[in-house]
Amino acid sequence: MVDNLSTKSESEILAIEIAGIKFKNPVLTASGTFGYGLDFAELIDLNRLGGFCSKGLSPKPMKGNPPPRIVETHGGMLNAIGLQNIGAKAFVTDKLPLLRNYNTQIIANVFGYSLDEYIEAIEILNQGEGIAAYELNISCPNVKEGGIVIGNSPSAAASVTSAVKRVAKRPVIVKLSPNVTDIKQLALAVESAGADALSLINTLVGTSIDIYSRRPRLANITGGLSGPAVKPIAVRMVYEVAQVVKIPIIGIGGIANWMDAVEFLIAGACAIQIGTANYYDPTCSIKTIDGLLEYCKKQNISQISELVKSIKLIAK
Amino acid sequence: MxxxxxxxxxxxxxxxxxxxxxxxxxxxxxxxxxxxxxxxxxxxxxxxxxxxxxxxxxxxxxxxxxxxxxxxxxxxxxxxxxxxxxxxxxxxxxxxGKSFSIAPIQKQDQVLRALIVAGGVGTPAVLILAQELCLKRVETYIFLGARSKDDLIGIDDFSLLPAKLTITTDDGSVGEKGFVTESLEKFLEMQEQNNFVVYTCGPEIMMKRTSEIATSFGLKTYASLEARMACGFGVCVGCVVEIQQSNDFSYQRVCVEGPIFEGSEVVW
The missing domain is CATH 2.40.30.10 (Translation factors)
Incomplete structure (x- = not known):
């Protein structure tokens, strides 16, 4: 018998759980597109969000790349911010005390240019009260290992994951790079290294050139492509990874409305993150939550997790 | 916001x-x-x-x-x-973003004068400032530059103000022929008292030159910078400009820390 959905509350229908963390809904905001959370307090009710991911944090503050850092492309944008951030310590002392006033899950995104840096950042963040989980950005080059991008190598990704898992006091979500031949191998490697969940995808590496000056439009030459243009790639990767791993997946990549969110859930994500859309539609996350609730009610879905990995493959 | x-x-x-x-x-x-x-x-x-x-x-x-x-x-x-x-x-x-501050003019024990230097599409960003300065009875000089008369913006509105207006065009189709910064330099050379605060908005090269000229006369410049922005409220960190701070520098966001920066601190 179908429940009477009209009597069900928003939280009953939309609540989800990932790695033991309870989220009031599956809508999170993506690292790098939401500052340290507080920047949005004037625009949306942060208490409505399932959670948010902080800007990437390193053990020490970072200046970032020279400008120009962004360029718009068709259906998306390239960015090469260079991970400018206030550092893990300032996040703990300056941001967390204010963020704790909000009833939403705080995920600290962490990156490093060596194993030691990841561990150093995690150890600082372990002292901070109010963080629900860590999300590891593994799309940086490892300076100690000849600059290989950790996220491109299953063994390097696995060793960062297991090292972080040993010190982390909170669940660890590993954010996967799409700039790989087979994302499933990366997913499996970090799953066996102990990752509690996966988030995917990070940005795709791209370049844009001004045809008159013949110069790259970004000072860094290459940047990360994000926005609606990357969504089909992200949906495909979420689908592929969901076929092979047992840990929960958080889908990211060009999500700009509730319909995009539903698509990711059906492909195999348990939750989603809104990224680039936060820039050009600052209330996008709230509209997505409202849209998901309405969709569930209209489709007679009493609990949103019913949608997860519900993709119907065409029978042969 | x-x-x-x-x-x-x-x-x-x-x-x-x-x-x-x-x-x-x-x-x-x-x-x-x-x-x-x-x-x-x-x-x-x-x-x-x-x-x-x-x-x-x-x-x-x-x-x-x-x-x-x-x-x-x-x-x-x-x-x-x-x-x-x-x-x-x-x-x-x-x-x-932050606004132009007229405090530097008012705070001094002596009354300072205002100098506005604007060029091309930077011109619209200074009309409200000019209006505010005139309303506060600050002696205001406005230098507007453009490529040609068809690129001049807002002359009708600026003309209404009780300010001294100088217009320059690159091709001389209206006003003085040449760059606005050349007129600015000549003007400052003729002044007995260089008691100005300089405000500027326009092409980067024009603002840089304005700031250099102002500095050479011992004047402070407040420049309104432009940058490509994704969000406009600080989260994307895409619109940064290099700002000199003692022996170091930092990248500051044009949308939040700016768009107004002190000309001498900007690494042009």
Missing amino acids: KEIIAIVQEINLFGNGYCRLKLSVPTILDINAGQFAMLKPARLFEPLLRRAMAFYQVKVINNTTFVDFIFHILGRGTQALAELRPGDQVEFLGPL
């Missing part, structure tokens, strides 16, 4: 590919000189990002704020805005 739908009241194309856009925003906005808004036609999918536009004029009537913008139609974003028609909806986020 308000995220709200604005309505196009008027739109006019003029000169060498410029557009004047008047919007009504159904709320009272507290807008100060030098601030900006992020704009995009409502429900437009492409281009994705809103465009940063400095306020040209602001008028509050009852519970509605009427705001004017002037921009050069250059790329996809400005093209889309230029195609709006009266009654169309516009996604509006603003006001954003």
